[in-house]
Amino acid sequence: MSILTIKLLLIAFTGVIAGCNNNQSKSIESSNESRLTKNTVKDCAGEHSAEAKLRTVSIVPQFSASRIHSDYWPLLTEIGKRTNICFKLDQQKSIPSFEVGLKSGAYDYAFMNPYHQVMVSDIYQPIIRDKQRLLTGIIVTNKGSNINSVQQINGRTLLLPAPNAFGASLLTRAYLDKKNIKFNPKYVKTHQNVYRGVARDSELIGGGVNNTFNRESDELRSNLSILVETPGYPAHPFSALKELPPEEIKNVQNAWIMIAKDSNSKDLFRQVQIKIPIKANYNQDYAPLKNLRLEKYVQ
Structure with a gap:
């Protein structure tokens, strides 16, 4: 067998192997896409x-x-x-x-x-x-606390869900600023955390909104009082x-x-x-x- 023939056979054999590998790769990709689709269906x-x-x-x-x-x-x-x-x-x-x-x-x-x-x-x-x-901002207190006026908030810790929460933080902070009342904000991520934090500690005050407050359980709301409520907006x-x-x-x-x-x-x-x-x-x-x-x- 000549050297040229051997080279041609080797090239052909290499092509067959590459083709098999490509087909196997495509099969794997197709299988992965199928699994992704099935998972997506479950998740949407x-x-x-x-x-x-x-x-x-x-x-x-x-x-x-x-x-x-x-x-x-x-x-x-x-x-x-x-x-x-x-x-x-x-x-x-x-x-x-x-x-x-x-x-x-x-x-x-x-x-x-x-x-x-x-x-x-x-x-x-x-x-x-x-x-x-309409959405209103509210400031809540623990029903067992002695806080019954806005002025008593001065110098206290105010729980808020996040800096840019519209009603719970922006409206309440603007309201207190107009009253020249200073407080220490503590951001606790969610409205739920605000209400539960105030319910557990009579020294704390919290900012929320009417809509989320009304969705809490009767048991939780029975431990809280609304001290302030802002005007409403869409x-x-x-x-x-x-x-x-x-x-x-x-x-x-x-x-x-x-x-x-x-x-x-x-x-x-x-x-x-x-x-x-x-x-x-x-x-x-x-x-x-x-x-x-x-x-x-x-x-």
Whole structure:
């Protein structure tokens, strides 16, 4: 056998081996994609067909991730089925972490506080809000404490969920600032932590909002008193990333409204703090918040 023939045989053999390896690699990649798809289906709420669009949703972490998941999953499932979308919850452990995602447009949809919407109005548009419910900031005390006037807050520790929580922190801090009352802020991540901290310690005071306070158990609320309540403003919007297809945004918005017309769906909306969903309008509902001049308190 000539040297040229041997070389040609070696080249052919090498090609066969490479082809087998490539086929094996493609098989592995295909298998991985299949597993990823199956896992994604398990992790998202809504339509699970091959044609469904996968979208991320993040909810401002006023409560624990497990509670947010149980509250939102049923409604997102129903919306997704009507819009051919599967919603994947992308929950953050703290409000500051949630804000980082908002500012970078990391979520396709988000439930955010009113001032968040002002902060990211160039990235997100509000599409749904509650028709009747207004958001108020509240300052709560332990019912067993001797604190019965705002002046007694001076020099005390005030529990707050996060620096930029609209009602719980921005509104309450602005209120106390106007009264020239100094306090020591302590940020404890969630509204739940604020209420539980004040309920355990009669020396503490906390900032929250009417909506989250009213969702706490009767037992917890029986240990707390509302010392101050601010004026009300349109509550948290459910907002969409402006880069999404306009038709999709409109379909999601309409799905909220249509589902709400079903009397059997009331529990779905009560759980997500939007009892009577209506279409939101940024200029009318949230732009006026700029006049509150809260930017001096934003961190």
